[in-house]
Amino acid sequence: MRAVRAFGRFWYEFLVGDDWRIVAGVTAVLGLGALAVAMGLTGPAVMITVFLALVAVFAWPLLSDRQF
Amino acid sequence: MTGLTPHEMALVGATFLASAVEIVEAYTIVLAMGLTRGWRSTISGAVAALAVLAAVTVIGGYTILRLIPESLLQLVIGGLLLTFGLQWLRKAVLRSAGLKQMHDEAAIFAEEAAASRAAGNEQVFGLDWFAFVVSFKGVLLEGLEVVVIVLTFGISAGNIPLAAAGALLAILPVTALVVVIRGPLARVPENAIKMTVGLLLTTFGSFWAIEGLGWFAADQESLAWPLGDVTLLVMLATWVGVARALVALLRRRVALATSIA
Numbered sequence: 001m002r003a004v005r006a007f008g009r010f011w012y013e014f015l016v017g018d019d020w021r022i023v024a025g026v027t028a029v030l031g032l033g034a035l036a037v038a039m040g041l042t043g044p045a046v047m048i049t050v051f052l053a054l055v056a057v058f059a060w061p062l063l064s065d066r067q068f
Numbered sequence: 069m070t071g072l073t074p075h076e077m078a079l080v081g082a083t084f085l086a087s088a089v090e091i092v093e094a095y096t097i098v099l100a101m102g103l104t105r106g107w108r109s110t111i112s113g114a115v116a117a118l119a120v121l122a123a124v125t126v127i128g129g130y131t132i133l134r135l136i137p138e139s140l141l142q143l144v145i146g147g148l149l150l151t152f153g154l155q156w157l158r159k160a161v162l163r164s165a166g167l168k169q170m171h172d173e174a175a176i177f178a179e180e181a182a183a184s185r186a187a188g189n190e191q192v193f194g195l196d197w198f199a200f201v202v203s204f205k206g207v208l209l210e211g212l213e214v215v216v217i218v219l220t221f222g223i224s225a226g227n228i229p230l231a232a233a234g235a236l237l238a239i240l241p242v243t244a245l246v247v248v249i250r251g252p253l254a255r256v257p258e259n260a261i262k263m264t265v266g267l268l269l270t271t272f273g274s275f276w277a278i279e280g281l282g283w284f285a286a287d288q289e290s291l292a293w294p295l296g297d298v299t300l301l302v303m304l305a306t307w308v309g310v311a312r313a314l315v316a317l318l319r320r321r322v323a324l325a326t327s328i329a
Contacts, residue, residue, distance in 0.1 A: 010212060015148070017155040026151050030143070030277060037291070038284040044294045047278050051303065054274050055310055058154050062161065062314055 025057025083234035097206030100180035113203030143280025153269025
């Protein structure tokens with residue numbers, strides 16, 4: 001049981017870390033990207049938009065956080 | 069290294085640097101145990117952890133490669149790389165801006181050494197159990213991060229052995245430094261290395277994850293970037309620019325807050 005908990009804690013620290021908004025943002029952006037591709041939008045414009053959205057979900061929490 | 073493509077060199081470079089950072093952190097724990105409790109049990113714990121890590125790399129790599137189709141693999145692995153790459157990058161940005169404490173190997177060493185002096189002297193299989201367990205856990209936990217990076221990078225680039233070689237290569241210079249210094253590696257520029265690794269993980273992660281979105285297309289084929297591998301350079305430049313801009317902005321905020329206070 002302790003090993004399972006330690007394993008869970010490792011992955012939580014690894015993926016969520018200090019700021020859950022990064023993993024939530026990445027999941028949301030890739031989810032919306034998947035939806036667009038499933039609707040047939042597979043061109044470079046969609047790929048670039050997804051990339052820029054990923055940059056935004058990284059930068060936004062750092063810029064909007066009042067403690068920083 | 070002359071036969072390596074730029075893509076492969078980036079692969080080796082990323083796993084080498086990521087591994088170097090984690091090895092520095094693992095050495096701090098191993099050194100504290102070795103110097104205060106003796107080397108036999110400490111080294112046994114570290115070697116046992118390395119054996120577990122090698123097994124996880126081989127079994128994990130083999131299982132993942134057999135079970136998951138290519139485009140889905142790119143999406144999942146790219147998403148993973150991207151997520152923990154951004155975590156590394158976030159911490160490095162905050163440390164560079166002075167908003168998060170630097171990783172202090174000397175303080176961690178002192179803490180571990182004090183704990184080891186206060187611990188009991190239980191013997192199991194002829195080993196000092198405290199030194200064995202602490203050393204095993206320290207190497208295993210730091211090493212697991214390297215294993216995940218080696219597996220994700222290696223699988224996405226189709227070359228796990230090369231990714232593993234990059235990680236193993238880092239053992240040599242760090243060990244040489246430890247032997248020369250005979251103490252915790254407090255002066256290693258950990259944050260600069262973490263920033264570089266964060267940028268590489270994030271770049272490759274976003275490249276592969278977006279390509280992997282093709283799994284949701286009718287043909288389930290990976291999407292193709294219009295500039296091919298050159299896109300990686302554009303992405304890297306973008307992430308570097310964003311990281312530098314964030315550090316500058318956050319530093320200005322800190323300076324402003326300090327001047328007001």
